[in-house]
Amino acid sequence: MAKRLGFVGLGVMGGPMASHLVRAGHSVTVWNRTPSKAEPLREIGATVAESLANLAARSDVIFICVGRTEDVAECADQLAAGATHPLLIVDHSTIEPEGAKTIAKSLASGDHRFVDAPVTGGSLGAQRGTLTIFCGGAESDIEEAMPYLAAYGKNVRRVGNTGAGQTAKLANQIAVGGALMALCESLAFADKAGLDLGLVREMISGGAGGSWAFENYGPKVLSRDWTPGFSIKNQRKDFGYCVSAASAMGAFIPATELVDQLLSVLDDEGKGELTTAVLFELYERGEMTG
Secondary structure, three states, X not given: OOOEEEEEOOOOOHHHXXXXXXXXXXXXXXXXXXXXXXXXXXXXXXXXXXXXHHHHHHOOEEEEOOOOHHHHHHHHHHHHHHOOOOOEEEEOOOOOHHHHHHHHHHHHOOOOEEEEOOEEOHHHHHHHXXXXXXXXXXXXXXXXXXXXXXXXXXXXXXXXXXXXXXXXHHHHHHHHHHHHHHHHHHHHHHHHOOOOHHHHHHHHHOOOOOOHHHXXXXXXXXXXXXXOOOEHHHHHHHHHHXXXXXXXXOOOOHHHHHHHHHHHHHHHHHHOOOEHHHHHHHHHHOOOOO
């Protein structure tokens, strides 16, 4: 019998991901804290739930894509309370690894299963269905979720037990932060020298200095397009989890702490909702403080 799917959180990432499930022909029930964000999904055939409890009663496998650890915990509690049968819950949010373990343990007490499956690839990856998904949890649970994850994931792998998906995502965010800083520092340097930024970006992208940041954020820097994308507030939330996890395990991540410090300047200036690529402005004016 076909599984009934639920999707919670229809933002920049979750909305496109849920739409891929609907367009693939699955029965999908959706819920979002801001109801208007569910309307585009209703228009293509999804059912809109009145509440998380209502969604739980209508679903067998539920995907979550929200903000912080506490948001996921709250959603999981309400889903478990409203469930009429055991659920498989797959969390695409980026949260604390220890938080994922705690949520999984709480759900298991009610015979519900949990997979932490944070994603990377940006809003374009969500729209194109080409996300990378780091999965932590029981092999059998991930195998059960895999056909659905394939609707929007290009590289979907189990990286370990519960919490390992989140740990791998934090490693990803450490790499993302370094690449972002390198992009902005490099292009600001070239700009100060009076070089053609478009040409320089194109040539660096095709050489040893190339990266996802140069390919995807480079054009935003050239056009001064600071619309997210991935916002400073969300990036700093993830960096906070990185620093906390690194402290707990004795890891040394000074570059990540520096990028967070740089982004904090822009955050304090009220630019927290803008794309992280706006870091270029800080380099362009050549100072750490406003």
